[in-house]
Amino acid sequence: MKLPPALERVVASLARLPGVGEKTATRFAFHILGQSDTWTSELAHAVGELHSAVQHCERCHNLSEGPLCVVCNDSTRDPRRVCVTEGIQDLIAIERAGEFDGRYHVLHGVLSPVKGIGPDQLRIDTLIKRLEPEGIEEVIVATNVDVEGEATALLLQRLLEKRGVTVTRIATGVPMGGELEYLDQVTLARALRDRRPI
Amino acid sequence: MKLPPALERVVASLARLPGVGEKTATRFAFHILGQSDTWTSELAHAVGELHSAVQHCERCHNLSEGPLCVVCNDSTRDPRRVCVTEGIQDLIAIERAGEFDGRYHVLHGVLSPVKGIGPDQLRIDTLIKRLEPEGIEEVIVATNVDVEGEATALLLQRLLEKRGVTVTRIATGVPMGGELEYLDQVTLARALRDRRPI
Numbered sequence: 582m583k584l585p586p587a588l589e590r591v592v593a594s595l596a597r598l599p600g601v602g603e604k605t606a607t608r609f610a611f612h613i614l615g616q617s618d619t620w621t622s623e624l625a626h627a628v629g630e631l632h633s634a635v636q637h638c639e640r641c642h643n644l645s646e647g648p649l650c651v652v653c654n655d656s657t658r659d660p661r662r663v664c665v666t667e668g669i670q671d672l673i674a675i676e677r678a679g680e681f682d683g684r685y686h687v688l689h690g691v692l693s694p695v696k697g698i699g700p701d702q703l704r705i706d707t708l709i710k711r712l713e714p715e716g717i718e719e720v721i722v723a724t725n726v727d728v729e730g731e732a733t734a735l736l737l738q739r740l741l742e743k744r745g746v747t748v749t750r751i752a753t754g755v756p757m758g759g760e761l762e763y764l765d766q767v768t769l770a771r772a773l774r775d776r777r778p779i
Numbered sequence: 780m781k782l783p784p785a786l787e788r789v790v791a792s793l794a795r796l797p798g799v800g801e802k803t804a805t806r807f808a809f810h811i812l813g814q815s816d817t818w819t820s821e822l823a824h825a826v827g828e829l830h831s832a833v834q835h836c837e838r839c840h841n842l843s844e845g846p847l848c849v850v851c852n853d854s855t856r857d858p859r860r861v862c863v864t865e866g867i868q869d870l871i872a873i874e875r876a877g878e879f880d881g882r883y884h885v886l887h888g889v890l891s892p893v894k895g896i897g898p899d900q901l902r903i904d905t906l907i908k909r910l911e912p913e914g915i916e917e918v919i920v921a922t923n924v925d926v927e928g929e930a931t932a933l934l935l936q937r938l939l940e941k942r943g944v945t946v947t948r949i950a951t952g953v954p955m956g957g958e959l960e961y962l963d964q965v966t967l968a969r970a971l972r973d974r975r976p977i
Contacts, residue, residue: 582874585844587825587832594822597814598807609796610829611868616795618830624792627785629823631808632816634785646783670809676780 588614640711642687642704644669652676652685659683661718665708665737667691667725675723683721686711691729692736700736708737712744719747726753786812838909840885840902842867850874850883857881859916863906863935865889865923873921881919884909889927890934898934906935910942917945924951 584592588610596606613621637643638650641663645651652658662683666672672685688703711717722737724730738748754772755764782790786808794804811819835841836848839861843849850856860881864870870883886901909915920935922928936946952970953962 582849582871584871585833585842587829588842590821590825591829594818594825597818599810600803600806605798607868608798611866612797613826614829614833620792620795621826621830623788625823625827627788627792628811628819628826631785631789631812632819635783635812643780644783644786651780668809670805673780673782 640707641685642689642707643672643685657682660715662721663708663711663715663717663719664721664723666723667730667733671723671725681721683719684715686720688724688733691724691733693729703733705737705740709740709744712741712746717746719749721749721751723751726751838905839883840887840905841870841883855880858913860919861906861909861913861915861917862919862921864921865928865931869921869923879919881917882913884918886922886931889922889931891927901931903935903938907938907942910939910944915944917947919947919949921949924949 583589584607591610591613592603592606594606595601595609596603598606601609613624636645636647638645638653639648640653641650643650643652645653647654659682662681663686664672664675664681664683665686665688666675667688667690669687672687675681675685686704686708688705688708690698690703692698692700692703708720720737720741722734724733734748734750741748752775753768754775755761755768761769781787782805789808789811790801790804792804793799793807794801796804799807811822834843834845836843836851837846838851839848841848841850843851845852857880860879861884862870862873862879862881863884863886864873865886865888867885870885873879873883884902884906886903886906888896888901890896890898890901906918918935918939920932922931932946932948939946950973951966952973953959953966959967
């Protein structure tokens with residue numbers, strides 16, 4: 582039995598969410614169908630206004646409600662240290678860790694030849710423009726520790742070090758609570774190579 | 780860092796989907812934020828119009844695009860046999876099996892004292908009204924094989940048999956490809972009790 586077109590459209594839209602296939606999307610669509618009109622219109626409205634209601638910080642491209650985000654507006658943060666992340670969710674994760682007191686710069690992507698994303702598609706130019714006015718001394722590259730994240734880190738190192746900025750990378754190694762027995766060999770090899778005095 | 784209110788609203792709405800917690804909803808919301816305006820408005824529009832665009836069959840409460848659904852409109856289906864399901868997705872699953880050539884009746888729920896769902900909240904009255912005009916001889920109860928589904932089946936049996944209709948229940952037993960070793964004991968006990976000559 583074919584689904585009605587209106588339901589098919591919801592399924593097709595929802596199936597584009599990350600990790601959602603047609604089967605899950607169908608389950609979601611039937612669930613929405615069974616809910617009250619109030620909730621359905623709430624969801625439709627919230628999704629519809631999302632793009633226009635959410636702004637990005639002019640300086641670091643974090644989410645914001647005004648021209649600058651909460652981090653950039655916070656005068657207690659150290660402007661000399663900038664942490665570069667791939668996306669806003671990474672920034673949120675680092676904020677949650679509560680270790681970093683500098684500012685951020687969100688690239689909104691990483692280098693990816695497969696997806697056709699080159700340096701020009703990332704917010705690197707705005708980072709370079711920030712160096713002098715903010716007196717940035719250190720850029721900590723906190724992209725993911727995978728091929729694309731490492732390539733992006735190398736690119737940033739090449740672009741920024743010649744401008745007199747120290748470029749560092751977040752440490753790789755055994756995660757807290759990690760059991761060596763089950764750890765992949767690349768991580769273990771890195772952890773040995775990057776060993777430090779106790 | 781707190782999320783902007785517009786994003787929070789999307790997260791709160793999506794977190795009500797089945798099996799979606801706040802973490803997944805946040806991932807979905809960020810994904811939507813990163814998509815094109817076209818898709819976002821498509822999703823918003825599809826969800827918004829869902830309730831008004833999808834109709835239910837006047838006779839069997841299946842999804843439909845007109846007053847009657849595709850099954851009820853199909854003159855080759857046997858009107859004397861009616862399969863009762865809990866929801867539309869169950870009906871779709873049975874249609875996919877391709878074994879049943881009668882009509883359906885969707886209860887849109889099952890008896891559930893815990894959720895406060897009694898016989899009056901189910902579409903049982905409309906089923907009883909169908910018996911005579913359609914000449915229904917057999918009602919096959921295909922609710923889920925759990926406590927609520929079994930209770931609903933018993934209720935239907937009580938209500939319908941005194942009206943001269945044969946009430947049957949879908950078989951329970953070992954599923955195809957099922958290995959006895961890993962099967963729960965209730966299913967296995969039922970399969971033994973309901974054994975049949977080869």
